[in-house]
Amino acid sequence: MNVIPIGPINPIFKEPIRIKLIVEGEVVLGAEIEMGYVHRGIERIMEGKHYLKGVHLAERVCGICSYIHTQTFVECIEKISDIEVPDKARYLRVIVTELERLQSHLLAVSMYGMAIEHETLGIWCLNIRERVMDLLETITGNRINMGYNVVGGVRQDINREMLESIYSTLDSLEEDVKDIMEIFKKGPLISLRSKGIGVIGYREIMKTRAVGPVARASALPESDWRLRHPTYKELDFKPVWTEEGDNYARSLVRLKEIFTSIELLRRALELYEESGGMVRKKVDIKGGAGEWRNEAHRGEVTYKISITDGGIIKRILIRSPTVMNLSAYKYMLKTCPTVSDAVATYVSIDPCVSCTERSIVLLDRRTGEVKPYFK
Amino acid sequence: MIKEFFRKRSIHACVVNTGGCNGCDIEILTLIASRYDIEQYGIYIHNNPREADLLIVTGPVTLPWKDRLKELYEKTPEPKVVIAVGACALSCGIFKEGHVCGPVDRIIPVDGVIPGCPPRPAQIIEAILKVVPTSIAEREKVIKEEISQ
Numbered sequence: 001m002n003v004i005p006i007g008p009i010n011p012i013f014k015e016p017i018r019i020k021l022i023v024e025g026e027v028v029l030g031a032e033i034e035m036g037y038v039h040r041g042i043e044r045i046m047e048g049k050h051y052l053k054g055v056h057l058a059e060r061v062c063g064i065c066s067y068i069h070t071q072t073f074v075e076c077i078e079k080i081s082d083i084e085v086p087d088k089a090r091y092l093r094v095i096v097t098e099l100e101r102l103q104s105h106l107l108a109v110s111m112y113g114m115a116i117e118h119e120t121l122g123i124w125c126l127n128i129r130e131r132v133m134d135l136l137e138t139i140t141g142n143r144i145n146m147g148y149n150v151v152g153g154v155r156q157d158i159n160r161e162m163l164e165s166i167y168s169t170l171d172s173l174e175e176d177v178k179d180i181m182e183i184f185k186k187g188p189l190i191s192l193r194s195k196g197i198g199v200i201g202y203r204e205i206m207k208t209r210a211v212g213p214v215a216r217a218s219a220l221p222e223s224d225w226r227l228r229h230p231t232y233k234e235l236d237f238k239p240v241w242t243e244e245g246d247n248y249a250r251s252l253v254r255l256k257e258i259f260t261s262i263e264l265l266r267r268a269l270e271l272y273e274e275s276g277g278m279v280r281k282k283v284d285i286k287g288g289a290g291e292w293r294n295e296a297h298r299g300e301v302t303y304k305i306s307i308t309d310g311g312i313i314k315r316i317l318i319r320s321p322t323v324m325n326l327s328a329y330k331y332m333l334k335t336c337p338t339v340s341d342a343v344a345t346y347v348s349i350d351p352c353v354s355c356t357e358r359s360i361v362l363l364d365r366r367t368g369e370v371k372p373y374f375k
Numbered sequence: 376m377i378k379e380f381f382r383k384r385s386i387h388a389c390v391v392n393t394g395g396c397n398g399c400d401i402e403i404l405t406l407i408a409s410r411y412d413i414e415q416y417g418i419y420i421h422n423n424p425r426e427a428d429l430l431i432v433t434g435p436v437t438l439p440w441k442d443r444l445k446e447l448y449e450k451t452p453e454p455k456v457v458i459a460v461g462a463c464a465l466s467c468g469i470f471k472e473g474h475v476c477g478p479v480d481r482i483i484p485v486d487g488v489i490p491g492c493p494p495r496p497a498q499i500i501e502a503i504l505k506v507v508p509t510s511i512a513e514r515e516k517v518i519k520e521e522i523s524q
Binding site: 008009010011013014015016036037038039040041042044045056057060061062063064066107123126127129130133143144145352353354 | 389391392393394395396397398399400401402404405407408409410421422423424434435437438439440443447469470472473474475492493495
């Protein structure tokens with residue numbers, strides 16, 4: 001029995017994490033995951049700050065899914081102090097979230113393509129993603145960390161030219177993603193490297209509470225929190241799911257979700273054009289505590305906030321999806337014949353480490369005590 | 376002579392995320408897309424510090440990274456150049472009050488900085504092309520003089 005340490009700097013990882021693979025020859029038996037490289041203590045910084053600063057800090061929890069974090073933060077405060085957001089702002093939020101989901105899923109498929117040594121697929125997906133990033137830039141003003149949400153609405157309206165450019169780009173995008181879908185289904189290398197590898201079933205999903213595309217690929221469509229969101233109920237959203245639960249199914253779910261996102265975007269744009277009024281509303285914050293959940297691109301994200309009357313944050317708790325998916329990763333390793341398959345499986349759950357590292361605890365091995373990292 | 380000329384045109388880069396929010400890393404990752412295509416300038420991103428000429432550091436230095444970053448810098452063979460990308464690597468940015476031990480230049484010497492949260496891909500390419508070839512050549516000269524003495 002040998003141990004192969006991977007990381008924290010590795011060609012395959014975007015972010016620092018250390019995985020110790022326990023192997024016997026080429027067969028992977030298990031894994032230990034070491035984290036703590038990206039912990040910055042965002043919740044601690046937020047305590048005692050005004051909620052307007054909190055929005056910007058929540059954005060920097062993660063760079064890929066920065067918008068959905070601000071949306072969850074803002075909607076949680078709106079729920080606590082009973083603020084009704086104008087219709088236009090609600091649809092604009094859906095539009096930006098779904099555009100961000102498009103770029104995140106395209107990036108995930110491209111990274112998986114790179115991990116199974118199919119670089120052509122990876123570069124194609126990255127090229128398509130650039131067009132989505134252009135749309136995000138025209139709407140919000142920045143590619144990543146957009147700063148678009150405020151409590152009570154969004155910062156800016158969009159105009160006629162932007163609407164037309166969104167419509168035309170969505171049409172061309174759909175055709176290109178259809179091409180990629182065909183390549184993904186017919187390409188011999190992709191199915192050879194990914195079918196039947198990293199399988200996770202219903203029982204293990206319930207044991208580890210995995211969320212997002214990982215759960216949806218193992219026949220759990222009700223794990224999608226967009227089903228319970230009030231705005232998505234108007235857009236009659238239907239989740240995508242498959243049964244196999246292997247690497248291939250996870251990437252296929254992401255590709256299929258791109259099509260549902262494009263449909264949702266079209267419907268939201270129609271409803272946006274019908275609605276009128278302002279995009280932002282004057283608010284006054286009432287004190288209290290509350291909780292709000294949203295479907296981020298990797299699974300459900302939870303914000304639990306308690307806030308005072310003036311809008312000072314007392315305590316905040318963030319729960320992000322990758323924690324559960326990483327513990328599901330240990331069960332996937334049973335069906336990974338080689339080390340390179342284990343690495344590809346790690347990429348297929350689309351981990352986001354800077355979301356994950358929300359707290360550090362020290363385990364004293366001698367006494368078995370668990371202490372906080374900082375007193 | 377020929378070796379010096381080609382050295383300017385073949386740079387191996389290693390991206391080190393020392394605790395950033397991932398935004399800068401994604402912008403560096405998009406550099407390999409056909410629109411920016413960093414490989415046409417002879418820069419190859421492959422994340423192996425033992426072969427790298429250029430360390431691209433993003434994010435504030437968190438507590439577990441303090442010793443690791445020093446080790447990583449020592450592992451990288453001379454001549455080497457360090458570029459800090461993003462507001463966090465410059466001055467810790469928004470995480471100044473968090474569990475971090477300072478900007479990158481407090482831990483290792485830094486040759487170039489790119490401000491922005493995150494900087495655009497075109498800016499990153501421009502900065503790398505301006506700073507890296509000249510400073511690698513200068514560094515190589517200094518090392519040669521030291522050896523001859």
